[in-house]
Amino acid sequence: MTKQESFYELGPEQVIQAVENLGFHCDGHQLALNSYENRVYLVGIEHEPSLVAKFYRPGRWSDESILEEHQFIQELATLEIPAVPALTLHGKTLHRYQDHRLSLFPVKAGRAPDLENDDHLQQLGRYIGRIHALGAVSAFKHRPTLDVASFGDDAYEFLMENDFIPPDLQSAYEKLAEDLLNIIEDRFEDVDAEQIRLHGDGHPGNILWDSAAGKDGTPYIVDFDDARMGPAIQDLWMFLSGDRHQMNASLDTLLTAYSQFHDFDCRELSLIEPLRTLRMMHYAAWLAKRWHDPAFKAAFPWFNSQHYWEQHILSLKEQASALQEHPLQWL
Structure with missing residues (x-):
């Protein structure tokens, strides 16, 4: 075995x-x-x-x-x-x-953060700022970097080379993916962001709010399995939700608190939609790469159907439009 x-x-x-x-x-x-x-x-x-x-x-x-x-x-x-x-x-x-x-x-118990609560967002911003202040001190030697090649190009090539995309959708996916990757590559080169040690998968599901720790509780970030080098915004953008006005307001709260502990390069805000697009492409390829694992077939029965790939392509088309919009601003 x-x-x-x-x-x-x-x-x-x-x-x-x-x-x-x-x-x-x-x-x-x-x-x-x-x-x-x-x-x-x-x-x-x-x-x-x-x-x-x-x-x-x-x-x-x-x-x-x-x-x-x-x-x-x-x-x-x-x-x-x-x-x-x-x-x-x-x-x-x-x-x-x-x-x-x-x-x-x-075992660390806790509840999900309330991202509509400004106090929670402020604490979360300070917390991530402290993590990044340490993360910027030195570099990982054995862990990868979040870049277009590993999250985008590799994902695209794996799906195409292993015949996951249905034949009638391959042409549309190929053209769309290549256009997106070219735009994202240019955006990454324009920003040339500092690479620091990151959690790498900073989303609400990886935050536990310890209500027993002090008056307002304390956030704990868990599951560092995706820790890698990358731009600071990667650990922040997934805490933004709602319409553009709501995201800008949340971003202002997060970054004002974050900057108390670590400087933030505002140019990285133009990487939010590129990073969102790369995450979508990487996620589809991750499911495909693990499809031989029986646990994945049981947990994700909707994957690799005609409907799934149609919706995936539609979502990527929406990202193509999002990439043309002005980035969020730190007010």
Whole structure:
């Protein structure tokens, strides 16, 4: 059995054995958490708080890349920037059990942020600013950069070369994708943004609001699995929603608070729609690349249908229009 096949067949018994192999006594309670790239479980521990066990997908990250992620989170925690580092056990944060690589994390409970609450947006802005102030101090050596080649070109080429796009839509997708990538490439070159260490996937689902921490609570950002080098705006733009007026108002609140801890280059605002487009293209290719994983077929049954690709192309056409609009402004 290959490591990949072993990963697909990972079940409750192996999870308990792996955790107990690290010196814990499981109480039998186990819950699969909402993760597909990796396998993540909430595991009950006898007479102690539960733990989160994260089993890494084979072939995605090297050991060095995973350890660099762990180091970044630990640096944040050392500076009292709310983060959830992996537990150090037997002097290590990355462990092996049979064919699997895993890490254990303490459980961090919380609720989703209220992005219509200015106090939450201000706290979130200050929080991301503190993360980026540290992220700008040094560079990742083993983790990639968010760029047009890796998020756009690679995604486009994979879908075309592996016949995911239906034949009657291939011509439309090819022309549209190439036009978009040319526009986005030009935009990235024009901005020439500073590359800093990022969370990389800053969206509301990765923020937990700890209501018990102080009067107004404290945001925690979780799941640094996509941490990489990139422009600061990548960790901010997904917290903007609503119409243009609402997004501008939210942006003003976020960046005013953010700039208390880290300078923001306003030229990066013109990267919001390019980054949104790249995320859409990358997401479609991510689903396609993982389509052999049984968990993906069960979780995303709507993917790879004629309707899905028609809607994907329609969404990209809407992005082509969005790329022509003036970028948001920091008021």
